[in-house]
Amino acid sequence: MSQRAFGAATLLDTKDPMGLRTSAPLLDAWIRDMETDRSPFQIPGHKGRNDLTGSVVDGDIPVLPGNHPHRISPSLILEAEALAAKLWGADLCRFGVNGSSGSNHAAVMAVAGPGDKVIVSRTLHKSVLVGLVYAGVTPIWIRPEINPATGLPEYLPSTRLAETLKAHPDAKAVLIGEPSYVGTMSNIPRLAKVTHEYGIPLVVDAAWAAHFGFHPELPNHPLAEGADIVVTSAHKTLPSYSQASFVLVRGEYVDLPRFNKMFDSTQTTSMSGRILASIDAARALLERHGEELIGPVIDATEKGRATLRAAGIDVIDGEYIDPLKMVILFGSIGSDGNRVEADLLAANIDVEMANRDMIIPMITFADTPDRIEDLIGRIIESANRHRGEPRPVQTAASFSIEPEVVVTPREAFFSDYEVVDSAHSVGRVSAEMICPYPPGVPVLSPGERITQAALDALFQARDSGVRIAFVADPTLKTLKVLPN
Numbered sequence: 001m002s003q004r005a006f007g008a009a010t011l012l013d014t015k016d017p018m019g020l021r022t023s024a025p026l027l028d029a030w031i032r033d034m035e036t037d038r039s040p041f042q043i044p045g046h047k048g049r050n051d052l053t054g055s056v057v058d059g060d061i062p063v064l065p066g067n068h069p070h071r072i073s074p075s076l077i078l079e080a081e082a083l084a085a086k087l088w089g090a091d092l093c094r095f096g097v098n099g100s101s102g103s104n105h106a107a108v109m110a111v112a113g114p115g116d117k118v119i120v121s122r123t124l125h126k127s128v129l130v131g132l133v134y135a136g137v138t139p140i141w142i143r144p145e146i147n148p149a150t151g152l153p154e155y156l157p158s159t160r161l162a163e164t165l166k167a168h169p170d171a172k173a174v175l176i177g178e179p180s181y182v183g184t185m186s187n188i189p190r191l192a193k194v195t196h197e198y199g200i201p202l203v204v205d206a207a208w209a210a211h212f213g214f215h216p217e218l219p220n221h222p223l224a225e226g227a228d229i230v231v232t233s234a235h236k237t238l239p240s241y242s243q244a245s246f247v248l249v250r251g252e253y254v255d256l257p258r259f260n261k262m263f264d265s266t267q268t269t270s271m272s273g274r275i276l277a278s279i280d281a282a283r284a285l286l287e288r289h290g291e292e293l294i295g296p297v298i299d300a301t302e303k304g305r306a307t308l309r310a311a312g313i314d315v316i317d318g319e320y321i322d323p324l325k326m327v328i329l330f331g332s333i334g335s336d337g338n339r340v341e342a343d344l345l346a347a348n349i350d351v352e353m354a355n356r357d358m359i360i361p362m363i364t365f366a367d368t369p370d371r372i373e374d375l376i377g378r379i380i381e382s383a384n385r386h387r388g389e390p391r392p393v394q395t396a397a398s399f400s401i402e403p404e405v406v407v408t409p410r411e412a413f414f415s416d417y418e419v420v421d422s423a424h425s426v427g428r429v430s431a432e433m434i435c436p437y438p439p440g441v442p443v444l445s446p447g448e449r450i451t452q453a454a455l456d457a458l459f460q461a462r463d464s465g466v467r468i469a470f471v472a473d474p475t476l477k478t479l480k481v482l483p484n
Ligand SMILES: Cc1ncc(COP(=O)(O)O)c(C=O)c1O
Pocket: 098, 099, 100, 101, 102, 104, 124, 125, 127, 177, 181, 205, 207, 208, 233, 243, 245, 439, 440
């Protein structure tokens, strides 16, 4: 039985609609493998047959273990990564198949190790926190400003970072997330300048910003703004496969061989060639057609925001946001975002995030102006139907807690624990990470003191329908705490 005997025909119909393969070596190799009748005696075990488990395995080409020119192999991956590094002006680029999660783990371990301190934005994703556990570092938390009108994070003031660095001059790195989950941006050049005064790197989790810099109306890419390590999910804002991520690194403040070692330790040894080829394809697409593809979607998103505002519905807007981010707020009209989401789901429309107070339909340049207009119309119709009493602005739990670190995340993560009734947990030290998800920003992280404020915020999130993730008891009746 030869490989690619089944399924290949359908996939190959659309193999390269934009003519990218001539400048995308991994995409080219993937297509060539798909077109070739091979007899694989290697993993994956499906051997290219889809008469066993079905078309779920179509197009799943592995990475060959040795170096082979023109096949998906380590040498060709290096070639594709070098093209990406050149495009973004980096000294090093690495493609990953474990999302920005794996890339964040690598980034933390690349800049700090056991016993070190790092300054970390508390609005960062839980994968950074897991990176802190892996690296065994102590976080010095720093909070962005919260916009009082929305209760959402806005930007990290460089003066606050300067004060924190002054208080912790031995910190090994500064880790921030830009743009935030709601699309708001800090002034990265200022933060980079302050960070570099201490001779340490600025690491930016830019999971949502792979498209930045490819249209005049988009913010610059964080690397171009002075960041030293930029982690990105290609699968979020670019048309790449799920799990696709890449990291861009500049070597002035980062030890590149150490970065490579850490990155390799976070990736499977059986990478999916298809995921990697999809990163290469997205890079070539951005390079050749980014601006012309992004422009109409920015216009349609802007128009969508104006239509929502005209209907009396608040949206996040302004100069310092990602123009493709659509964050719709329901507090002032008293609608419930969960109900709006339910209406959309009933029409087979999925959104990135919804809770009582807001909804985020994720927009990328794979959307069309028509689809965006239709979506906005449906949201307005549904929100109007569910109108209620206006609610005061409330800052979400993830953005409001002032953590007290008692022991390092790693110590608490691997510690023995007790299970206690949450009503009796105040004052104890959390043994687990507790995140309303999305956005996946921890309210309590391992090693932090449990306060009444944290509990109240978590109960409020739970009661308003938010999933409480990564916790042993998602009802929050009990919590895992460190022994006294
Ligand atoms: C800010 C941020 N960083 C990292 C991640 C993890 O990304 P991935 O899902 O690609 O692992 C997410 C996921 O939503 C995120 O929002």
